[in-house]
Amino acid sequence: MTDKCHPGINLGIRHGEAHQHAEKVMFGFWVFLMSDLVLFGVIFATYVTTVTPMGIAGGPGPADVFDLKSVFIQTMLLLTSSLTFGIATLMLRHEKGIRNIVLWLCVTLGLGLGFLTLELRDFATMFASGAVPSRSGFLSAFFALVPLHGLHVAAGAIWIVVMLAQVAIFGLIPMVKTRLLRLALFWHFLDVIWIAIFSIVYLGGLA
Template sequence: MKRAPTHSYPGLNLGRRHASADKASEVVTFGFWVFLMSDLVYFGLMFAIYITMIDAQAGGPGPHELFDLKSIFAQTLILLTSSLTVGLAMLALKYNLPRWRIVFWFFVTLVLGLSFLVLEVRDFMSMAEKGGIPQRSGFLSAFYGLVPLHGLHVTAGCIWLIVLGIQLRIFGLTDLLMSRVVRLALFWHFLDLIWIGIITIVYFGGLTYG
């Protein structure tokens, strides 16, 4: 086997073809990775609070009344697919495909991200209808501290997608913008990792132990 391609930061690297952008990405992407890991610790705290609060339902509605697994399943598939499409955008960038391909995959990712948010907000609304509001119990406070925090991250990612898509159309593939695409892809993949934690601990854990 030939020498493996150089790999100097997390995520898909831009490679030798975009040598200057690749070099520019090295340090900032590692810095961004440090940010993501500290964000992970923040999420971890919210997970810890949720786990200790599972039993603190204070007679209010619990996981069995509130969680809708069908909707969670749909959200999981949507977010997973968007993780693939943001990867395809990265590949289009790396292999110099026409710029519209990158913007196209950005658009698909954005649509998927927004559909995820719509389903999530619908879930929160139906929970609220059943009396599942944050101030009802410790369990619900912990739930609303954690899951919408992830939703907020997805919202930020959607805004980032829009802004970066517009910038790409206007300015073309400058080094700076390419290295921003690298970080956006990392951020988006990271959100999918957090979501796996949420379905495992918040939803399935809540249903098992709540």
């Protein structure tokens, strides 16, 4: 057995059973994420085909509805949350105690919720100005793609809460450790998807 038994951050040999068990669950989770990536990719492709005069159908276009400043703040929040989750993973890997892990998880959760709040505020603004999904093909694709990512972030946030409960109830047993590892992977994945969203949807739409 080596110190690295699956893609991504490993717990390391000194975690014994948890590290061994991680090999198969982490690989499985990677495969799931790749499937999810294809799901996003197909929606991205659809979105790109609707940012045309036909898709916009005389309704508001990207320049009319996107708020670059808000998107920039959302990007910063999510990027920072990726870093803070990374630090939580390191605390787990180097056995720096439950307190440190919980602290960094809570910071990540706060950043994630901040991201969701801003995103929902943007959607509310768009709705108020009449940019609703039933207005055009372009807005339909937008409201399928971006909120789907938001839904993933919300699921990640719920997952963090569940893991906080499991850490409190069970302590850092192998089962909890490998779940935290998968959650970390999920959270980094969300940030990678967001890179594509801000580049293709927002920056591409406003350039």
